[in-house]
Amino acid sequence: MPTEQTAFTEATRPKLTFWFEFASTYSYPSAMRIETMAREANVEIIWRPFLLGPIFKAQGWDTSPFNLMPAKGRYMWQDMARQCEQLGLPLVQPAPFPQHSLLAARIGHAGRAQPWIAEYSRAVFHAEFGEGSDISDPALLASLLLEAGADAKAVMEDAASPENKTGLRQAVEEATELGIFGAPSFTTESGELYWGNDRLADALAAAR
Amino acid sequence: MPTEQTAFTEATRPKLTFWFEFASTYSYPSAMRIETMAREANVEIIWRPFLLGPIFKAQGWDTSPFNLMPAKGRYMWQDMARQCEQLGLPLVQPAPFPQHSLLAARIGHAGRAQPWIAEYSRAVFHAEFGEGSDISDPALLASLLLEAGADAKAVMEDAASPENKTGLRQAVEEATELGIFGAPSFTTESGELYWGNDRLADALAAAR
Numbered sequence: 001m002p003t004e005q006t007a008f009t010e011a012t013r014p015k016l017t018f019w020f021e022f023a024s025t026y027s028y029p030s031a032m033r034i035e036t037m038a039r040e041a042n043v044e045i046i047w048r049p050f051l052l053g054p055i056f057k058a059q060g061w062d063t064s065p066f067n068l069m070p071a072k073g074r075y076m077w078q079d080m081a082r083q084c085e086q087l088g089l090p091l092v093q094p095a096p097f098p099q100h101s102l103l104a105a106r107i108g109h110a111g112r113a114q115p116w117i118a119e120y121s122r123a124v125f126h127a128e129f130g131e132g133s134d135i136s137d138p139a140l141l142a143s144l145l146l147e148a149g150a151d152a153k154a155v156m157e158d159a160a161s162p163e164n165k166t167g168l169r170q171a172v173e174e175a176t177e178l179g180i181f182g183a184p185s186f187t188t189e190s191g192e193l194y195w196g197n198d199r200l201a202d203a204l205a206a207a208r
Numbered sequence: 209m210p211t212e213q214t215a216f217t218e219a220t221r222p223k224l225t226f227w228f229e230f231a232s233t234y235s236y237p238s239a240m241r242i243e244t245m246a247r248e249a250n251v252e253i254i255w256r257p258f259l260l261g262p263i264f265k266a267q268g269w270d271t272s273p274f275n276l277m278p279a280k281g282r283y284m285w286q287d288m289a290r291q292c293e294q295l296g297l298p299l300v301q302p303a304p305f306p307q308h309s310l311l312a313a314r315i316g317h318a319g320r321a322q323p324w325i326a327e328y329s330r331a332v333f334h335a336e337f338g339e340g341s342d343i344s345d346p347a348l349l350a351s352l353l354l355e356a357g358a359d360a361k362a363v364m365e366d367a368a369s370p371e372n373k374t375g376l377r378q379a380v381e382e383a384t385e386l387g388i389f390g391a392p393s394f395t396t397e398s399g400e401l402y403w404g405n406d407r408l409a410d411a412l413a414a415a416r
Contacts (some may be wrong), residue, residue, distance in 0.1 A: 069267060072389045082410070
């Protein structure tokens with residue numbers, strides 16, 4: 001006999017879309033814990049990597065606002081250190097910051113509906129902010145794909161296809177149309193937007 | 209016999225400085241609940257009104273970032289509505305936004321060490337964001353001062369003095385030196401900085 005919990009089937013479970021940017025600091029703690037929290041909330045997570053670069057560029061910015069505003073940038077690293085300590089996550093400041101996330105995002109876009117998307121994304125964030133690795137390195141990304149159970153060679157080819165590149169650009173447009181201006185962001189099926197790692201719990205509650 | 213609670217005297221209670229801007233949306237929910245939360249945490253709050261205008265100007269901005277970035281501004285009002293609902297606070301979008309907060313801040317600076325500073329500040333925020341009143345109106349501010357138990361006439365004169373105007377400018381410089389770039393911000397006695405209404409509880413914990 002199904003319990004109240006199991007009565008939600010895959011089809012009827014409420015969905016929350018997780019919009020993240022691989023170079024974004026606060027996307028890291030969200031990526032590491034969203035599936036655990038979503039399981040408790042009985043919400044299905046749709047992983048949607050996108051790029052903040054074009055959104056910042058439209059704003060007249062040529063790099064991260066954390067670089068353009070030094071005081072805000074200094075504070076962000078202090079705050080990240082405190083947040084990561086509270087969550088038991090390691091934190092290393094990668095160089096350069098922000099990292100070049102285009103290839104990681106293309107791979108993520110190619111695999112956004114694959115069973116390995118969550119594990120791959122967490123592995124990229126861990127390499128970047130847990131170990132300080134350079135996530136623009138194709139060899140690193142290929143090895144993370146393999147560890148996540150993906151056919152790395154096929155996925156890398158798929159990621160480089162014109163269709164996939166266009167698809168990622170369209171993801172940025174879709175994010176913009178949803179009102180997204182930063183990462184992480186969360187959108188419910190009814191179109192409610194929540195911005196920031198601090199709003200993850202609220203977004204999950206809203207999704208239900 | 210003193211209990212553990214009352215063993216803290218006025219002199220030994222840890223202090224947390226609350227840096228706020230009367231025109232700042234997220235300063236409102238912090239101002240309304242900080243004394244209640246501080247009492248529970250046995251922390252003394254130092255109220256320090258300052259101005260974000262000069263800090264934004266140094267950044268090349270001539271108005272609130274919520275106006276310069278329309279998507280962020282639209283989101284902020286949605287988020288404020290949700291936050292205020294959670295806290296049981298009324299929310300009205302004042303016009304113009306941001307409000308001209310110079311006179312309110314000068315009065316707040318003149319009275320920053322007076323017993324009425326908390327009540328006056330809450331009254332200004334309530335008038336602005338709870339009722340949509342124009343807080344640049346001297347008559348409104350005088351009536352809020354009277355209700356808070358201040359000698360409104362003397363305080364308004366004090367607020368307009370050259371010494372007080374210079375003092376408020378120095379407060380902005382002091383804030384900048386502490387690394388402050390937005391409001392609300394909280395600084396502990398050891399110089400730790402916390403930014404945003406979302407960090408109020410963390411800041412109080414750090415102050416202890």
